[in-house]
Amino acid sequence: MPMDESVRKAVLSAVPSLRAFAISLCGNVDRADDLVQETLLRALANIDSFQPGTNMSAWLFTILRNHFRSEYRKRRREVEDSDGHHAETLKSQPDQYGHVEFREFREALAQLPSDQREALVLVGASGFSYEEAAGICGCAVGTIKSRVNRARTRLAELLHVNSAEDFGPDETTRAVLASGGE
Amino acid sequence: MNERKPVGQQNHMEAAATRNKKPTSKPAKLGRDVQARLGQQLRAMYDDVVNQGVPDRFAELVNRLDGDRKKDAP
Numbered sequence: 001m002p003m004d005e006s007v008r009k010a011v012l013s014a015v016p017s018l019r020a021f022a023i024s025l026c027g028n029v030d031r032a033d034d035l036v037q038e039t040l041l042r043a044l045a046n047i048d049s050f051q052p053g054t055n056m057s058a059w060l061f062t063i064l065r066n067h068f069r070s071e072y073r074k075r076r077r078e079v080e081d082s083d084g085h086h087a088e089t090l091k092s093q094p095d096q097y098g099h100v101e102f103r104e105f106r107e108a109l110a111q112l113p114s115d116q117r118e119a120l121v122l123v124g125a126s127g128f129s130y131e132e133a134a135g136i137c138g139c140a141v142g143t144i145k146s147r148v149n150r151a152r153t154r155l156a157e158l159l160h161v162n163s164a165e166d167f168g169p170d171e172t173t174r175a176v177l178a179s180g181g182e
Numbered sequence: 183m184n185e186r187k188p189v190g191q192q193n194h195m196e197a198a199a200t201r202n203k204k205p206t207s208k209p210a211k212l213g214r215d216v217q218a219r220l221g222q223q224l225r226a227m228y229d230d231v232v233n234q235g236v237p238d239r240f241a242e243l244v245n246r247l248d249g250d251r252k253k254d255a256p
Contacts, residue, residue, distance in 0.1 A: 008248055015240050020231035033237070040240060044247045102227040109224070124221050125228035155220055156212055 007047065010056035011040070017126055018060055024121045025068050027110055038071075039064040058128065062136045065118065108158035112151050119147035120155075 018039065022032035043050075043063050050059055109117060115137075122133040123144065130148075134141045155161075212220075 008244060012236055012241065012244055015236045015244075016232040016234065019234070019237075020228045023231055024228070033239070036240065037243065040243055041247075044244070102223070102230065105223045105227060109227075120224065121228065124224045152212055152217055152220055156216055159220075161216055161219070 004052075007050070007052075007056070011043065011060065014057045014060050015040075017057065018064055021061060021118075021121060021126055022064060022068070024109065024125075025065075025114070025118060035064060035068055039067055042067065055132065057126075058132050058136055061122070061126070061128075065136055066138075104159065108155055111158055112154055116147045116151035116154065119144050120151035123148050 018036050019032060022035045023029055026032040026035060039060060043060055119133060122128045122136060123130060130141050130144050134144045
């Protein structure tokens with residue numbers, strides 16, 4: 001059966017957000033795009049198991065996340081068994097990720113344990129509800145909530161933020177403020 | 183955890199560390215303002231990628247696979 005036009009559109013419209021999620025998981029644009037490609041191949045090969053009327057985006061995110069867990073983490077473990085490796089990958093390739101201005105934040109994010117990072121990104125950036133994020137990660141809603149809370153707390157520590165006033169803009173912005181202000 | 187030496191026995195390093203240390207080590211609850219700022223940064227970073235749209239390779243991939251399916255259809 002050919003793919004319904006609305007299904008094809010739904011798949012395509014999920015791609016930008018899938019990429020952003022994949023980059024937050026991999027910390028590397030090239031690997032993230034490979035992950036997205038493999039996700040799309042799997043999803044389209046199994047499109048008949050998608051239930052019309054349910055959330056296409058959540059379905060694709062689930063496939064991507066499971067694929068990442070099973071394949072990419074296994075591969076990475078062969079190289080180095082630590083979450084620190086993720087942060088190191090980022091530091092060595094700052095330009096691959098995108099713009100420099102998010103560097104400080106990105107590096108802090110990369111230092112979070114991966115289950116906290118994915119929970120925070122799904123809820124805080126991808127716009128999924130706690131329930132949807134729990135479905136994607138295959139865990140309880142309460143688990144997602146506590147991971148998101150721990151992620152926020154840890155991020156604040158890593159960025160040395162105690163209050164909104166402490167929330168320094170990153171270096172680029174600081175330089176601009178310093179030269180322009182007063 | 184909170185074992186404290188009498189002030190007089192603190193060495194200089196410790197004293198300096200204490201002075202410079204803001205009360206970060208209380209991970210109890212983040213203020214709403216902090217949470218909001220963290221959220222803004224996270225979304226800004228994420229949206230930076232989202233705003234790149236659908237790269238050609240993925241548009242082509244989806245269209246090609248869709249074409250294959252149509253060809254295969256009875």
